[in-house]
Amino acid sequence: MATSLIQKYNVPGARYTSYPTVPFWNETDFSYCQWLQTFQKSFAESNANDGISLYIHLPFCESMCTFCGCTKRITKNHHVENDYINAVLKEWILYCDLVHQKPIIKEIHLGGGTPTFFKPENLKKLIEGILITATKAPDYEFSFEGHPNNTTYEHLKTLYDLGFRRVSFGVQDYAEEVQKAINRIQPFHNVAKVTLWAKELGYTSIGHDLVFGLPFQKIDDVKDTIEKTQALQPDRLAFYSYAHVPWIKGNGQRGYDEKNLPKENDKRALYEFGKKLLGDYGYHEIGMDHFALAKDSLHQAMKNKNLHRNFMGYSASKTQLMIGLGVSSIGDTWYSFAQNVKSIEDYYKLLKNNLLPIDRGHILTEEDLIIRQHILNLMCHFETSWSEKDNNLPELPDILAQLREMEKDHLVTIDPSSLKITAKGKAFVHNICMAFDLRLKRKIPETPLFSMTI
Incomplete structure (x- = not known):
């Protein structure tokens, strides 16, 4: 790719997981009542057709990954699990109380944070607590994000038995220097172990998340990471650009000097090299920054023009209504967006008062x-x-x-x-x-x- 084009078009820009993007939401004209009205309208339309989606944010992590821009709470205290699960279930019940039909759930995605921070029995309590009040759509798809260092066989088996068939593991990069810089020490054998367990159990779509543009990352690092990834044959891959936004995310993204990040031409070279190598290994480019084997549902959706994109990323199916549960989660009724409060303490306080924990939003x-x-x-x-x-x-x-x-x-x-x-x-x-x-x-x-x- 011509260097002049990279220099010409390398400007600050959104990733467009939504439009309008969050910084341009009209929060002044947004109201709690309007959100409820659009929610009820969209629920009636969605439940009569494909069903609804749930994104559940599980924010706890035992350590800080310095590349991460997600809302999280760093703690090694696992006593926090039970209170948080109870709060999410309370939030779900508040939504259920707003409608007059049993929700039909097409998609559930557990994100974080680190969903596998939670014990398997607590994840089971969460999912069973939701499903007892809902019906699963015939073609439902449940997925979760797993940390290779703490995902156990019991995690995978418990969620599989609850209907989960998709799992994605955060890999980022296998180079030791890169892992140290981003505070994510994660040996290949941990990723191999959880990937093979998932295959053994029968997960039908296993994904690995890779990142380019990380500090100290070189072409040889990308080559080594993708070759190791190919050996495990995940069904789909995300190959994301590292978003360096320390002015938004505070000290979490200042664990290294900016001079250690690949510059614009070098960064783009990492992506172009990785994309070609993934193509050589049989992975098809899907939308933006995603790749999948021909057998994966994401590739089939792209071919059939059913591919959809929302706050959860790319999906092989579309639902009009997505409810966000948990701190910082964003809900989408198609007609409006609403984001929950980011403070766990505020989240608990609002739910205790039987209020949906919404902080801001936008009516489209x-x-x-x-x-x-x-x-x-x-x-x-x-x-x-x-x-x-x-x-x-x-x-x-x-x-x-x-x-x-x-x-x-x-x-x-x-x-x-x-x-x-x-x-x-x-x-x-x-x-x-x-x-x-x-x-x-x-x-x-x-x-x-x-x-x-x-």
Whole structure:
């Protein structure tokens, strides 16, 4: 890839797990009552069709990984588990009390933090407490994130028996120097052990999460990590760009000097090398930063144009309503977003008073909904169209004018009623989406909000 293109387009930009992005939510006009109204509307629509999704945030970790940008609480005190599980179940019941039908659950995802910080019996208590009040959709999909250092066979077996068939393990990188810098010492044999256990138990989609752009990371490190990964044959992979945002995440991302991070050209070289190597090993590129074997449901969804993206990442199916449970979780009714408080103490206090622990949110406008769909199309299918009246915007001529420079650089092709991202342009999908981001254009941030796009 030409160095000039990297320099030209390497600007701060969002990853677009939502539109509008969180920094541009209109919190002033958001209200608790509006969230409840859109929740009830979306629940009725979703429950009558595919069912709903649950994202459950389990925030505890025994140690701080300095690359991580997630909401977490560092502790070795496992007595915190029971109170937190009870609080999440209380939050779930508050949502159930708002509707007049038994929820049909299509997706559950346990994220963190470290879900496997919790004992297997407590995870069982959590899932059984939810399922006793709900019905599983015929094609339900339950998944969780496991830390290779503390995921036990009992964790995997307990969750498998509860219906979980997808698991992802955080690998990041196997180089010792990189692991020390990010405070994530994790030998290959730990990852191999949990991966083989999951295969033995019958998990049908096992994923590994890799990260490029980490401190001290070199091409040989990426090569070694991917070769070790290929030996274990996970079904899908995430190959993420490290987002360096210490001004947001505080001291957690200052465990190393910024001069130790690969610079823009070197960082992009890590990704291009890794992507080619993954392709050589039979992994197909899915959307942005994801790869899967041909047999995996994520690859099938991409082929069938069913791929979806939300706060949980890429999914092989779409639900209109996603309820976020736990501290910092974000719920999505399609018409609105709401994020829970980030303090565990505040979370407990609100639930004790029988209040949903919502801290902030955004009600989507008609314009937001149109742009959201365009960005989803670009992120999932690398193309979008405005041939229908419902997909058109008054600002579309200005958006296309901004994209003409990218067309000259052969990153996109623009027709009268559609846009397609070229193979060369896939590396710049963030930048292409930014052309549609009217909220960003109307309020250019004065301080850093996002990591660099490349």
